[in-house]
Amino acid sequence: MSASERSVVLIEDDPVLGESLVQRLTLEGVSTHWARTLREGEALLRRYRPNLIVSDMRLPDGSGEALLTRLMPELGGTPIIVITAYGDVAQAVRLLRAGADDYVEKPFPAQLLLDKLAALASWSPPPTPPVEGAGWRSPAMQRLRRQLLKLGQVDSTVLLSGESGAGKEVAARELHESGRRAARPFIAINCAAIPAELLESQIFGHERGAFTGALERQTGLAEQAADGTLFLDEVAELGATAQAKLLRLLQERRFTRLGGRETLQLGARIIAASNTDLRARVTEGSFREDLFFRLAVVELKVPALRERPEDLGELAAHFLSHFAAAFGQPEVQLGAEVFDRLLAHDWPGNVRELRNRIERAIVLAEGPRLESHDLFPEQQPEGAPWSLAEAREAAESAHIRRALIRSGNRLGDAAQLLAISRTTLWERMKRLGLKP
C-alpha cells in the first residue's frame, strides 16, 4: 500500500498531543482527520473509512471506551489503538477484549504510536458487498419496492427517510434502476461529507478562474447527472446558503456554474434522503420549510432493520459469502444459536451494522464457524477476568490472522505486512497456537 492511501481518524482533546501527532503522522504521509470530542469523532468515523483509529479514552463529552465499544462492531475490520490513562490496566484489558487491537499508556512518545501504527496500517478495507437482491423479503420492504417501482415511471421529487444504515441509498438506486431513467447516470452526493465551502462548486461546477485554485472548468454533479438521477443524501446537514441554492435549483430547474454566465437546464430527477426528522428541523428553524415541501413531494420511509426481521437471514447469508470470498476464506457458517442472537439484537446501525459486524467477525474469529461472541464481542460474559497478558495475546493473534488473511496465507508476505521477520512470525504463531 502506498503511503498516500494511509489514513487515520484521531480522537484526542489535548491540543498539544493532538497537534504533535497530526504533524508526525502527516510527515509520514498519513492523511489524518482529528476530532477533539467524541461527537466530532463519531461524525468523522462515519464519514471516512480510515485504515486506523486512534482514540483517547477521556474526552470532554464522555468516555471513549463507551463510544468505541458501541461503534467497534460497526467499524468492520478497522484496527483500533486506544490511549489509556497511566496504570489503568483494567480498562486496557476491557478494550482489548472488546476488539481493540493495541493500546498506549499516557504519556507516550509519538514514535511509540508511529511504530504501532506502522504494524497496523497495512489494513485496507475489503470491497463493499454488492447489493444483489437480498433484503427485500419482508412485507415492509416488498411494499416499499412496489412504491419505488411506480415512482420510477414519474419524475416527482422523492424524500426518503429512515435511520442511518437502513438502506436509503439502496432504495434510491432501486428506484433509479427500475425506472425509466435506468440507462442514465445515478449521481449520489453526501451533503454531510462535503465541506460547506466546496459543496456549491461540487453540485454546480465552476468556470476556470471562478475562485483561487479553479485552474480548469469543472462540471458539477447536477450537470453530470444529465437526465438521470441526482441523489442528495443527508440533506438536513445543508447550511443556509446551500439550502437557498438548492431551493432555487428545484424551483427554476436551472443553474449556472460558479463564475459562469451560461444557464444550464437541470435534467435530472432529484431524490433526497435524511436520517433525521426533517420536519423537526423545520420546526426548530434550521431547515427551510419551502425547501422541505419542494423535496417531500412524495415521502417514503425505509424501515429499520429491527422492523423487518424476515430480511435478516438473507442479508446475513449475503454478507457472509461476500466477505468469506473477499478474505479468501473457505465457506464460513453461523453457529446454531447465532440466529436467535441476531433476531434479539436492536440493530441501531441497521444493515450497515450487520455488514460490519460480519466483516469484523470473519476477520477475527478463530474457526470457520462464527459464534455469538464473534459477532457481539462487546457483550461477552465476564467469566474469569483476563490478565493483561491474555488480552494482549488475543489481540496479537487476531492481528496476525488479519495479516494472514490479507496475504492469502503466505507467511513471507504476512511477515512483511507486520513489519517482522518470517522467523519471528513463525515463532509467534507457534506460541499463540495459530496454524498457517
Ligand SMILES: Nc1ncnc2c1ncn2[C@@H]1O[C@H](COP(=O)(O)OP(=O)(O)OP(=O)(O)O)[C@@H](O)[C@H]1O
Ligand atoms: N438490501 C441490501 N443489500 C445489500 N446491502 C445493503 C442492503 N441495504 C443496505 N445495504 C448496505 O448497508 C449499508 C448502508 O446502506 P445505505 O447507504 O443505503 O443506507 P442509508 O440509509 O443511506 O445510510 P445513511 O443514512 O448513513 O446514509 C451500505 O453499505 C449498503 O450497501
